[in-house]
Amino acid sequence: MKAELKALAAIKPKKRMNGEYLLSLVISILAALLVGAGIMLISGHNPIAGYQAMLNGALGNTRAIGDTLAKSATLCLTGLAMAVAAKAGIFNVGGEGQLYLGAIAAALVGGYVTGLPMVLGIALSMLAAMVAGGLYALLPAWLKVKLKVNEVITTIMLNSAAIYFCSFLANGPLKTAEKGIATGTVKIDANYVFPRLIKLSSLTSSIFIAAGVAFVIWYLMKRTTGGYEMKLTGENDRFARYTGIKTDNLALIAMVISGAICGLVGMFEVFGLHKRFLDTVSSEFYFDGMLVAMIMRYDPIGIVLMSLFFGILKIGSMGMEKVGIPSETILIVQSIIIFFMAAESGIMRGIKDRRMRKRAQKAILAVEKEAAQ
Amino acid sequence: MSELGNIFNIGLLQNTLRTATPVILAGLGVLMTDHVGIMNIGMDGMMLCGAFFAVLGSCFLGSWMGGLALALLMGLLLGAFFGLFVVKFKSDEFIIGVAFNIFAGGLTIFLLRSIFGVAGAFSGNAEMPIFGLPKLSLPWLDTIPVLGPLLNNNTLLVYVSWVLVLLCWLLIYKTPLGFWLRAAGEHPESLRSAGISPDKMKYIASLLCGLFGGLAGAHLSLGYLTMFTENMSASRGFIAVACVIFGGSNPPKVFLAALLFGLIDALGLRLQSTGVSSNLTSMAPYVVTVIMMVVVVQRGAARKRKQAQLSTASGN
Numbered sequence: 001m002k003a004e005l006k007a008l009a010a011i012k013p014k015k016r017m018n019g020e021y022l023l024s025l026v027i028s029i030l031a032a033l034l035v036g037a038g039i040m041l042i043s044g045h046n047p048i049a050g051y052q053a054m055l056n057g058a059l060g061n062t063r064a065i066g067d068t069l070a071k072s073a074t075l076c077l078t079g080l081a082m083a084v085a086a087k088a089g090i091f092n093v094g095g096e097g098q099l100y101l102g103a104i105a106a107a108l109v110g111g112y113v114t115g116l117p118m119v120l121g122i123a124l125s126m127l128a129a130m131v132a133g134g135l136y137a138l139l140p141a142w143l144k145v146k147l148k149v150n151e152v153i154t155t156i157m158l159n160s161a162a163i164y165f166c167s168f169l170a171n172g173p174l175k176t177a178e179k180g181i182a183t184g185t186v187k188i189d190a191n192y193v194f195p196r197l198i199k200l201s202s203l204t205s206s207i208f209i210a211a212g213v214a215f216v217i218w219y220l221m222k223r224t225t226g227g228y229e230m231k232l233t234g235e236n237d238r239f240a241r242y243t244g245i246k247t248d249n250l251a252l253i254a255m256v257i258s259g260a261i262c263g264l265v266g267m268f269e270v271f272g273l274h275k276r277f278l279d280t281v282s283s284e285f286y287f288d289g290m291l292v293a294m295i296m297r298y299d300p301i302g303i304v305l306m307s308l309f310f311g312i313l314k315i316g317s318m319g320m321e322k323v324g325i326p327s328e329t330i331l332i333v334q335s336i337i338i339f340f341m342a343a344e345s346g347i348m349r350g351i352k353d354r355r356m357r358k359r360a361q362k363a364i365l366a367v368e369k370e371a372a373q
Numbered sequence: 374m375s376e377l378g379n380i381f382n383i384g385l386l387q388n389t390l391r392t393a394t395p396v397i398l399a400g401l402g403v404l405m406t407d408h409v410g411i412m413n414i415g416m417d418g419m420m421l422c423g424a425f426f427a428v429l430g431s432c433f434l435g436s437w438m439g440g441l442a443l444a445l446l447m448g449l450l451l452g453a454f455f456g457l458f459v460v461k462f463k464s465d466e467f468i469i470g471v472a473f474n475i476f477a478g479g480l481t482i483f484l485l486r487s488i489f490g491v492a493g494a495f496s497g498n499a500e501m502p503i504f505g506l507p508k509l510s511l512p513w514l515d516t517i518p519v520l521g522p523l524l525n526n527n528t529l530l531v532y533v534s535w536v537l538v539l540l541c542w543l544l545i546y547k548t549p550l551g552f553w554l555r556a557a558g559e560h561p562e563s564l565r566s567a568g569i570s571p572d573k574m575k576y577i578a579s580l581l582c583g584l585f586g587g588l589a590g591a592h593l594s595l596g597y598l599t600m601f602t603e604n605m606s607a608s609r610g611f612i613a614v615a616c617v618i619f620g621g622s623n624p625p626k627v628f629l630a631a632l633l634f635g636l637i638d639a640l641g642l643r644l645q646s647t648g649v650s651s652n653l654t655s656m657a658p659y660v661v662t663v664i665m666m667v668v669v670v671q672r673g674a675a676r677k678r679k680q681a682q683l684s685t686a687s688g689n
Binding site: 039043091093143147148149150152153154156157158159160161164165167168171172287290291294326328329330331332334335336338339342343345346347349 | 412414458461462463464465467468469471472473475476478479480482483486487607608611612614615618650652653655656659660662663666667670671674
């Protein structure tokens with residue numbers, strides 16, 4: 001009897017440890033960097049010099065470090081936006097559109113509601129960005145929850161729609177009358193502009209707000225019942241519903257938060273760098289953030305750390321351009337990390353299954369031996 | 374009135390066919406994986422790779438056939454890759470799809486810069502011209518009004534796509550293989566107990582999907598414009614996924630949905646000539662896709678409700 005119990009215990013899978021996941025993450029990253037080195041070799045560049053140029057470009061001087069931090073903040077916020085929705089079971093691929101709408105809404109408030117005290121002006125613009133992004137995210141979430149329309153497709157479609165719509169506004173009815181400006185809305189009140197923290201770098205004081213937002217999201221996801229309910233909903237929405245959680249409302253709220261964060265990211269770009277809405281305000285920032293979130297399995301702290309690494313990769317890739325290596329090499333490296341990490345659970349499961357089978361066989365043999373005696 | 378005449382004319386229908394063809398081909402690929410229960414949002418990336426390798430093959434092998442062959446080969450490779458991750462490693466198909474799209478974007482721009490030494494777009498040069506797909510023309514067709522100019526002078530893949538719609542329909546609904554493919558998605562357990570591996574069916578569907586993605590890409594870059602531009606797939610892969618959902622994965626219905634999309638796209642292009650902002654007209658296909666998704670899902674729900682009512686009524 002005892003032996004049989006032992007056999008059963010051997011089959012029972014051991015709890016998956018975080019250390020194991022971290023190990024596969026490190027291996028994946030190293031392997032992807034190796035692939036990147038291979039690509040550089042094939043295209044006739046020295047990989048060591050390439051990666052050196054990358055590190056130099058990302059961390060070589062204070063300006064570079066500032067750029068890297070600013071990039072990491074953007075990645076972190078977009079990644080958290082993805083994570084909040086994904087944890088509640090909605091796949092928000094539409095952050096790019098929400099970012100654009102947030103950017104233009106904030107730019108309009110900052111451009112037309114001038115003369116307010118700085119704090120009030122910025123707060124109002126932030127609110128506008130969050131409302132615009134949040135409402136735009138609410139639409140596909142509502143369609144998903146009420147009508148069961150697949151949100152992946154609708155959010156992707158709404159991305160393109162929003163980007164074209166904002167371009168239309170910035171080139172048409174809302175185009176600035178300023179001379180010498182080909183495209184863009186009116187300049188925002190100079191008083192509202194986020195000051196740069198390091199000369200010439202894109203690091204502005206918005207990073208403090210970003211850090212605050214990240215903290216709030218972490219707290220929300222990890223330390224509140226709402227966050228726990230979201231997690232339950234994302235993992236098994238039927239179970240969550242039986243326990244009395246209003247899963248539909250939760251999904252809607254999560255998506256609005258996600259959209260609001262994206263809107264804020266757009267506002268930071270406008271108020272920190274461009275000082276007006278430009279239709280080039282983002283170049284697929286959200287998709288980079290999505291990658292970060294997916295690699296870290298939507299864990300908030302993991303996202304913060306990984307966005308630092310991805311920030312180095314992203315800004316460093318510009319440094320690689322200086323030694324003649326196309327910056328897209330890094331894009332390939334990043335997607336390979338995803339491929340490895342997405343395959344990781346399957347591969348690990350295979351290895352574990354085999355181990356488990358062996359353990360069970362051993363245990364069964366032991367049981368048989370005992371019975372024979 | 375003359376303005377309307379400028380918009381609604383034979384050119385509109387010709388444009389419809391042109392813009393619909395890559396979506397039709399991509400849609401056929403997506404519906405293959407849809408039948409085995411995989412939603413492939415990586416189609417956009419597959420198309421993009423297909424478009425690039427078609428140009429590459431056309432330049433280096435010196436003929437459109439070389440371009441088509443390389444695009445198909447690349448499609449097959451990507452399909453195998455997709456199958457490997459989704460079937461063998463049991464990865465999340467959405468994550469793999471998103472990764473595919475980012476990977477394809479990076480890879481094609483990287484190769485564009487390192488092989489052709491240009492950024493943004495490549496439309497061939499004196500040493501390396503791009504050979505586009507041949508256009509088929511039958512002089513006797515031109516004698517038929519409307520239909521003649523519409524059906525004539527299209528590139529090869531336009532006609533091929535029509536044949537493929539029919540072939541796919543036959544494959545899925547009239548052959549054992551098609552039956553197994555559908556069973557792999559709907560009742561994998563029964564299929565397994567019948568002695569056929571559902572995983573094998575999923576691999577076959579992934580490979581077919583890749584092939585169609587390659588074809589769709591080849592039509593993008595070698596069809597009417599012989600050039601490759603960064604991100605030239607412009608979310609068409611996603612529109613194809615939407616068309617598959619509208620069409621319930623039935624090839625002829627998906628074909629009609631893709632034509633409808635083509636018509637909207639073409640209408641947008643026409644409206645530009647009357648002075649409507651190109652940014653606004655470019656929005657049209659995406660907005661219409663969202664609206665159509667809602668309509669289709671609503672209709673499906675209404676049908677289900679009706680069935681439920683009928684069954685309860687007969688039960689009483």
